Amino acid sequence: MLHLKGVSKTYTSGDPALSDVTLSVPKGQILGLIGPSGAGKSTLIRCINRLVEPSAGSVTLGDVDLVRLGKADLRRQRRRIGMIFQEYALVERLTVMENVLSGRLGYVPFWRSFLRRYPARDVQTAYRLLDRVGLMDRADSRADALSGGQRQRVGIARALAQEPELLLVDEPTASLDPKTSRQIMRLITEICAERGLPAIVNIHDVPLAQQFMQRIVGLRAGRIVFDGPPSELTEDALTEIYGAEDWNAMRQGDAEQAEAEADAKRRMEALAQ
């Protein structure tokens, strides 16, 4: 479905963000991209829909090479790729409905989008998606009136409104609490399964990735250093991806947090009695 071949990116500052990344994602597969910050996860998924221009290599979706497209063709191909963002990236001052309908922008002429007169089918799709993500009653609320989890649901509905063939998901849970994070990850994986939609998910939370992903790719300093199912993601593999020091620190941090949370819970229970 999606093939990346020798994709590299060097920013104008001279830092190589990606070097020679080759990767294939078959239809229906949910792939988790893990790695320390600065490993090039965001750059990699942005090279696919060319929000970042790759310096070298090819990206083929179906049988179209996205890297070689002109401006108008790129816009037409971007419709096939839905994207879900870290911190939602909703247009805050527009309503939920306008945000979801903005997923149709690539399909409608300017005057329709400007006057907010979308074709009946698009409106129906938007309502169906809002119902699917559980926000039917918030359609006319402004996006900035929603909670974090609700906003990310709108983000998901906007991406699906494009009727995409591929989902790019950039740290979908970075600013959400643990419980909401799980709900959002579950929603994304369910929707992908319903539609046989392949997805690339940037995720920094290793346990979350192991729980929800079918395949894990580890990125370190712009190179792929691990590629396999979550069950093969051993301590050694994680040390390879994150470096010994960082991985130990992360694990220790997780343990400390779990302890602190358990402690807080005990206190709350004691208070309740």
Add this chain to the structure above:
Amino acid sequence: MTAAPYSEIWHRRTPRARLVRWMGWLCLVALFVWCWQVMTETTIWAFVTDAPRQAADIGGRMWPLEWGYVPELLLPLWDTINIATLGTLGGVAMAFPIAFLAARNTTPSAMVLRPVALFIIVASRSINALIWALLLVAIIGPGLLAGIVAIALRSIGFVGKLLYEAIEETDARQIEAVAATGASGPQVLNYGILPQIMPAFWGISVFRWDINIRESTILGLVGAGGIGLKLNASINTLAWDEVAVILLLILGTVVASEWVSARLRRAII
């Protein structure tokens, strides 16, 4: 217990920085003294010592106020408000596209169009509305139109500058997200950028209208219509009781416009 081996002395600035600051203040005081001297050299002190008596004299001539003059002033006052409002509309309409050309993140050409847009903004800002009016009265003749165009030209710079700064401060992630759906350039503008700058746009426009009410009251001094014409006529005939009425009327209008603008801006933001 032994004393901790830490210094008890700390200064916010190094000795050198302190010396430089002290010298700076000294220069400033010296400059002030010198300026004072230059200023007083050419002053005719007879006039200055006479000032309280002159002020009292004019004040006395203003009293009693010529209230019968008010009905005659209402039409020019209406003209003044129209000059300010139509001038603001015109200025905002011209500033809007210029702001998009001037903003770094929306300009279609950073090498040619952006400098041109920035130049228009600076040119408009550097010339006072009164001077614009003086030029326009000579070009298109005296009257309301000259005043409206003067206010509009003066407003381009103010509105354009604040608006392009608002455009540059928009959240790039929201714009990126709209672009990622496959939206065209105009659609990205409409969905990604416009919603983010609308509060700034209305706030700036209303604020400028409020300033323009004040500026348009004096445009009549150079023949560009409005209540300034009446003010000029009354000053020329030394009718101080009429001048006082006009000044009070202007004061009332400005207070009212500030109140309206404050209310509107609060409602928007």
